[in-house]
Amino acid sequence: MGGTNDFATEGPSRGLTSPGVIEGPHRLRPFTRGAPVGAALLGWLLALVVGAGSLLAGEKGRVTGTVAGPSNVPVPGAKVTLAAADGGRQSVTADQTGNYLFPSVEPGSYTITAGAAGYQAVTRADVRVAGGAPTTVDLLIAAASPAGPNQNPPAAPPPSYHDDTQLKASAVKSTIDAAGYSSQAQSPRRLLSEGPSLSGNVAKAPARQPGSPEAAAKERELREALRADPNGFDANHQMAEYYLSVGDSKAAIPNLEKAQELKPGHYANGHDLAVAYLETKSPAKAQPLLRELIGRQDAAELHNLLGQAEEALDDPTSAAQEFQRAAQMDPSEKNLFDWGNELLFHESVEPALEVFQRGVALYPNSSRMYIGLGIAFYSRGSYDAAIEALCHASDFDPADARPYVFLGKMYNVSVSHADEVATRLKRFRETNPDNPLAYYYAALSAWKGPRSGNQGVDLAQVEALLRKAIALDPQLADAHLQLGTLYHDQQREPEAVPEFQAAVRLNPANPDAHYRLAQAYLRTGDKQRGQEELQLYDKLRQPPREETDKRRREAKPFGVPQNEPGKTPP
Numbered sequence: 375m376g377g378t379n380d381f382a383t384e385g386p387s388r389g390l391t392s393p394g395v396i397e398g399p400h401r402l403r404p405f406t407r408g409a410p411v412g413a414a415l416l417g418w419l420l421a422l423v424v425g426a427g428s429l430l431a432g433e434k435g436r437v438t439g440t441v442a443g444p445s446n447v448p449v450p451g452a453k454v455t456l457a458a459a460d461g462g463r464q465s466v467t468a469d470q471t472g473n474y475l476f477p478s479v480e481p482g483s484y485t486i487t488a489g490a491a492g493y494q495a496v497t498r499a500d501v502r503v504a505g506g507a508p509t510t511v512d513l514l515i516a517a518a519s520p521a522g523p524n525q526n527p528p529a530a531p532p533p534s535y536h537d538d539t540q541l542k543a544s545a546v547k548s549t550i551d552a553a554g555y556s557s558q559a560q561s562p563r564r565l566l567s568e569g570p571s572l573s574g575n576v577a578k579a580p581a582r583q584p585g586s587p588e589a590a591a592k593e594r595e596l597r598e599a600l601r602a603d604p605n606g607f608d609a610n611h612q613m614a615e616y617y618l619s620v621g622d623s624k625a626a627i628p629n630l631e632k633a634q635e636l637k638p639g640h641y642a643n644g645h646d647l648a649v650a651y652l653e654t655k656s657p658a659k660a661q662p663l664l665r666e667l668i669g670r671q672d673a674a675e676l677h678n679l680l681g682q683a684e685e686a687l688d689d690p691t692s693a694a695q696e697f698q699r700a701a702q703m704d705p706s707e708k709n710l711f712d713w714g715n716e717l718l719f720h721e722s723v724e725p726a727l728e729v730f731q732r733g734v735a736l737y738p739n740s741s742r743m744y745i746g747l748g749i750a751f752y753s754r755g756s757y758d759a760a761i762e763a764l765c766h767a768s769d770f771d772p773a774d775a776r777p778y779v780f781l782g783k784m785y786n787v788s789v790s791h792a793d794e795v796a797t798r799l800k801r802f803r804e805t806n807p808d809n810p811l812a813y814y815y816a817a818l819s820a821w822k823g824p825r826s827g828n829q830g831v832d833l834a835q836v837e838a839l840l841r842k843a844i845a846l847d848p849q850l851a852d853a854h855l856q857l858g859t860l861y862h863d864q865q866r867e868p869e870a871v872p873e874f875q876a877a878v879r880l881n882p883a884n885p886d887a888h889y890r891l892a893q894a895y896l897r898t899g900d901k902q903r904g905q906e907e908l909q910l911y912d913k914l915r916q917p918p919r920e921e922t923d924k925r926r927r928e929a930k931p932f933g934v935p936q937n938e939p940g941k942t943p944p
Contacts, residue, residue, distance in 0.1 A: 434505060435480075435504055436475065436507075436508045437456060438475045439511040440472045441454060441472045443734065444734075444744075448471050450732075451490060452489065452493070454466050454513070455488075456476050459483060472735070482503055483503075484503060486501055496513055496514065589620055596609075613626075613629045623650040657682070657684075658687065660680075660682075661680065664683060674701075680696045681693045681713075697713035707733070710733040711733060718730075727754060742767070744777070748764035749780060761784065764777050764781040765781065765794050778799065779815070781798055782811065783815075786818075786819075786822045799812070802816070810844070810846035810847035811843070816839050817853075836860060844857065851876070852877070854874070862893065871895070885910075888907045888914065
């Protein structure tokens, strides 16, 4: 404060004044009797300064930050511990967005540790906390390695899910085609439709081996019991359960229906009948049955099944609502995944991304949850994050082909992660030597970039990989198309034309195959057939109006509604 002790300063008064001591309108006269007052004033100022320093020195600080896992996904419920050098410690729990806060911390040096079920703990040492200032420490924790065959898996985190914000959908952004040749964008629907199935439960082997002596003996026993009591509930239900145990849902339905007539309120029988209807492609029968069962016993698994039925009956809005209800009632890995998958399939990307982010936080060892997250990131145009999520998914079980297939579809969207993708696709061939897609996507990865004049690309290797894929699966239309493209770029038309013809024969609805074949015909002088293929190309790339209208209706974003008034989130 300039001028604090200058009481003879020209200009407007900035000091302490007293009546009768002013010589001019703007000049202050020095104190003649003010030595004691000046001393008192100086003492007061020194006390003020010293007191402020003392207050500042005693003020506490704050420590805040975010706990996140792979792909920077927040980890709600993570435990964060702040340990002082003298052994004192305090702990807090991260909120639903992964944020944590220690609001009152003595200045000093601390060690911070963060951990959560299914994750490896991480420690940050020598964290300096100053008084009156916030200290931000963001912590990244890695998912724990999956348990081996003789190990117990890590305890799953306690499920917690609630709709604390309104999820908003955004339009799907256009993306490049991961296969490198199509003008059609890789929408979430296309990725999920053409890729391996991710929804539903993991396929289980039948409880009994059909045709085995044990199964045959059991079947004879149950048939005799049914003949003795054809209208008995137990006889019909047990006969149906036998058929389900050998994987024959179609044979089980008559007995399940009979048992359902006899005891409409029997939960297990009604549930199994609904599942059998869905497995035999009879959603119109499953839908009313499930609604009746829910009226009797409102269960999450019934809402999930009803969501499957609604989707099969072409009512995606109702399906999404049912999957959401199932996830709210029971935030299991399956229910959360099926909800996110439904949103993603109908291109409501932002809500799907929100669901999958919460899903991987609750189930950090779920491969398919990370696959869903990767597809959601990809569909939003966040390509690096998509590749990271899929690479992470492929590391859980190196023999699982599913993450590799989706990674292969996106092989060229991230330059910065090209080496990581190539490494995973190489491992795909090593762990799945009989899978034609392993060689197909390896060929595309090796061939990325311009199709001709690309130095450093071993085209002979690309050709060998495509030929291997075709040898393993002669019906793989895309491999024929890419091999034909390779030959066409090298002006090897006699070899290109048969490959394009095979691609058209195997997938006549693919406009790109017709376009490539047309170009090959025109180059060889066959103008008539070239023009015919171009006409087919033009027709196929313009979908019928009714299909366009249907897609537009289905692509209507799904907002996730708030909880009903008066109801507490599960």
